[in-house]
Amino acid sequence: MNYSKQRETILDTLREYAVHPSAEQLFEKVHVKDKTISKGTLYRNLNLLAESGIIKKIDGLDTAAHFDHNTHEHYHFICNKCKKIYDIEKEDVKIPEIKQNDEFIITNHDIIFKGICKDCQKKI
Amino acid sequence: MNYSKQRETILDTLREYAVHPSAEQLFEKVHVKDKTISKGTLYRNLNLLAESGIIKKIDGLDTAAHFDHNTHEHYHFICNKCKKIYDIEKEDVKIPEIKQNDEFIITNHDIIFKGICKDCQKKI
DNA sequence: ACCAAAATTAGTAATAATTCCTAATTTTTA
DNA sequence: TAAAAATTAGGAATTATTACTAATTTTGGT
Numbered sequence: 001m002n003y004s005k006q007r008e009t010i011l012d013t014l015r016e017y018a019v020h021p022s023a024e025q026l027f028e029k030v031h032v033k034d035k036t037i038s039k040g041t042l043y044r045n046l047n048l049l050a051e052s053g054i055i056k057k058i059d060g061l062d063t064a065a066h067f068d069h070n071t072h073e074h075y076h077f078i079c080n081k082c083k084k085i086y087d088i089e090k091e092d093v094k095i096p097e098i099k100q101n102d103e104f105i106i107t108n109h110d111i112i113f114k115g116i117c118k119d120c121q122k123k124i
Numbered sequence: 125m126n127y128s129k130q131r132e133t134i135l136d137t138l139r140e141y142a143v144h145p146s147a148e149q150l151f152e153k154v155h156v157k158d159k160t161i162s163k164g165t166l167y168r169n170l171n172l173l174a175e176s177g178i179i180k181k182i183d184g185l186d187t188a189a190h191f192d193h194n195t196h197e198h199y200h201f202i203c204n205k206c207k208k209i210y211d212i213e214k215e216d217v218k219i220p221e222i223k224q225n226d227e228f229i230i231t232n233h234d235i236i237f238k239g240i241c242k243d244c245q246k247k248i
Numbered sequence: 249a250c251c252a253a254a255a256t257t258a259g260t261a262a263t264a265a266t267t268c269c270t271a272a273t274t275t276t277t278a
Numbered sequence: 279t280a281a282a283a284a285t286t287a288g289g290a291a292t293t294a295t296t297a298c299t300a301a302t303t304t305t306g307g308t
Binding site for chain 2: 254255256257259260266
Binding site: 002003005024040065 | 269
């Protein structure tokens, strides 16, 4: 992977804007820094960065994929009301593990918890 | 929810065709039975059925949502090679549970395991 | 059974998220 | 410092899904 200024901007922005943005949300922030970066470039680089493990792609939150600069193993909670995404630390969860395991070689797993966050609990 | 022949066909087909199909895959099978059922009707009914808990919507498998007629609590494994989706029974997994939990009211969670299935292990 | 109200439909248009394409530019290599 | 390889912008194309509308079907009361 060669250096590119655009990729650097994209990664920097994702790291600063640490709210698990979708590509569209991230595009807006990237666009402020560099108006010439195209969506094609954004998507291509997000996928490249995710493939090489520099960032993480999160599916299943809504219709769009979201991206996380935090690659240390952790899970996510999405609030059904406000749709905000929170990190759930691995240490706070009993890690799932398949007991009998002759069928599959499991390389990784994702957990997405859903419910109501503290802020939205107050509002009820 | 009123009765409709189309919804019945859709549900029957999903139950017969028990491979966690995407809407597109299911549409092909439904179309064989009744050529007049439109995609709008398919999507609307899949969402209605999922909302009322009769079927389950699975996100995060690929770009499309998949649907599962099996509503008893279980997880999924997706093979990175052949992209086939397998059921993982709840009893075969250490159930995750958040230890400290004053932040979130968790109503449900999904786990998606990824790796290589037995068939694809043989092919390597 | 009959009829109005409510629900559902087919078909198409519209939208959203993402990928693909191409010629131009940038980065690397040696 | 020039050729090769990688990357880019911008727009077209694709995929998955939802929205719209007029017609049809289902339902519940008589």
